[in-house]
Amino acid sequence: MDEELGLNEDDFNIPPVKYEYLDHTADVQLHAWGDTLKEAFEQCGMAMFAYMTEMDYVQIKEVHTIEANADDLMGLLYHFLDELLFLFSVEPFLICKKLVITEFNTQEFRIVCKCFGEEFQIGRHPQGTEVKAITYSAMQIIDVPKDNKYEVFVIIDI
Amino acid sequence: MDEELGLNEDDFNIPPVKYEYLDHTADVQLHAWGDTLKEAFEQCGMAMFAYMTEMDYVQIKEVHTIEANADDLMGLLYHFLDELLFLFSVEPFLICKKLVITEFNTQEFRIVCKCFGEEFQIGRHPQGTEVKAITYSAMQIIDVPKDNKYEVFVIIDI
Numbered sequence: 576m577d578e579e580l581g582l583n584e585d586d587f588n589i590p591p592v593k594y595e596y597l598d599h600t601a602d603v604q605l606h607a608w609g610d611t612l613k614e615a616f617e618q619c620g621m622a623m624f625a626y627m628t629e630m631d632y633v634q635i636k637e638v639h640t641i642e643a644n645a646d647d648l649m650g651l652l653y654h655f656l657d658e659l660l661f662l663f664s665v666e667p668f669l670i671c672k673k674l675v676i677t678e679f680n681t682q683e684f685r686i687v688c689k690c691f692g693e694e695f696q697i698g699r700h701p702q703g704t705e706v707k708a709i710t711y712s713a714m715q716i717i718d719v720p721k722d723n724k725y726e727v728f729v730i731i732d733i
Numbered sequence: 734m735d736e737e738l739g740l741n742e743d744d745f746n747i748p749p750v751k752y753e754y755l756d757h758t759a760d761v762q763l764h765a766w767g768d769t770l771k772e773a774f775e776q777c778g779m780a781m782f783a784y785m786t787e788m789d790y791v792q793i794k795e796v797h798t799i800e801a802n803a804d805d806l807m808g809l810l811y812h813f814l815d816e817l818l819f820l821f822s823v824e825p826f827l828i829c830k831k832l833v834i835t836e837f838n839t840q841e842f843r844i845v846c847k848c849f850g851e852e853f854q855i856g857r858h859p860q861g862t863e864v865k866a867i868t869y870s871a872m873q874i875i876d877v878p879k880d881n882k883y884e885v886f887v888i889i890d891i
Contacts, residue, residue, distance in 0.1 A: 581795075581796050582793065582795075582796055582849070586793060586796065586831070586849055587793050588831075589830065589831055590772075590775070590776075590779075590831065592776075592779075592783075593765060593766050593767055593772070593773075593776040594763060594764060594765035594766070594776045594777065594779060594780035594783070595764050595780075596761050596762065596763065596764070596780070596784065597761070597762040597763075597764050597886075598760075598761065598762040598888075599759070599760075599761045599762075600759065600760055600761075601757070601758065601759030601760075602756075602757075602758055602759075603754050603755070603756065603757045603758075604754065604755040604756040604757075605752060605754065605755075606752060606753050606754070606755050607751060607752035607753075608751050608752070609751055614748075614751070615751075617748070618748075618750075618751040618752045619752065621748075621750075621752060622752035622753075622754070625750075625752070626754065635740065635744060635745050637739075637740075638739050638740055638744065672747065673744070673746075673747055673748065691740070691744055728755075730756075
């Protein structure tokens with residue numbers, strides 16, 4: 576018995592582990608802005624990619640074009656991000672360094688976007704957080720600009 | 734213009750960053766079990782501490798005693814974990830290596846527990862995930878044992 580610490584020999588025996596961790600769920604809110612709504616959308620897409628890896632390690636080596644269509648503006652933002660996520664999740668596994676929306680139609684809710692980047696490669700690119708899904712949860716699109724700033728807020732599941 | 738890649742010089746210009754990340758929220762479910770409900774509670778407490786750091790780095794250097802009281806069994810589990818979290822969050826900043834419940838009263842819903850461990854020190858102990866709060870969300874206590882196994886499920890905010 577260690578009188579000073581109040582510990583005896585048996586106190587140092589460690590029981591076996593009988594626990595585990597389940598159902599880790601998480602989300603993060605992306606907040607992006609720009610001088611135009613188009614720029615805010617581009618920045619929001621980049622916010623998502625920058626969450627997946629460190630941008631410093633990503634180079635522009637190829638360009639791909641995506642299209643998104645929807646029935647309203649929030650749907651457009653959702654599908655735009657979802658298309659980007661799809662571009663990353665399957666062939667060409669593109670991690671983007673830059674997004675340039677070449678068609679931004681807020682009447683017919685249609686986006687065409689050039690996506691500049693390279694194939695994601697574990698080892699070359701630090702693995703950030705996996706983005707599991709885009710959500711409509713608490714989505715905000717500020718298209719009447721405050722201080723000449725257009726803004727979007729999107730929560731993504733990670 | 735690089736014809737092969739379809740990229741021109743301007744495509745390599747990177748826009749400024751106009752985004753940020755807000756409101757990162759997350760939780761994880763602890764699942765612990767034991768030959769007795771008392772053991773399942775002890776294991777659940779250890780599951781929480783093991784989430785905060787790597788147990789291999791923690792030594793038993795001191796012992797502290799906590800008490801938890803409640804009006805029902807779920808309340809007892811909640812307050813037990815909350816007392817342990819408190820032990821970590823303020824003086825003595827104890828990270829536990831072993832928990833021994835010395836009084837486990839499921840009639841009057843009272844726990845007394847000896848907490849063996851040492852002061853958490855950044856640098857010596859790898860920083861795991863901060864536990865922000867215990868929750869009652871989807872809490873389950875299986876006190877009618879299946880296959881002689883008592884189980885508890887607790888979701889903690891991280």
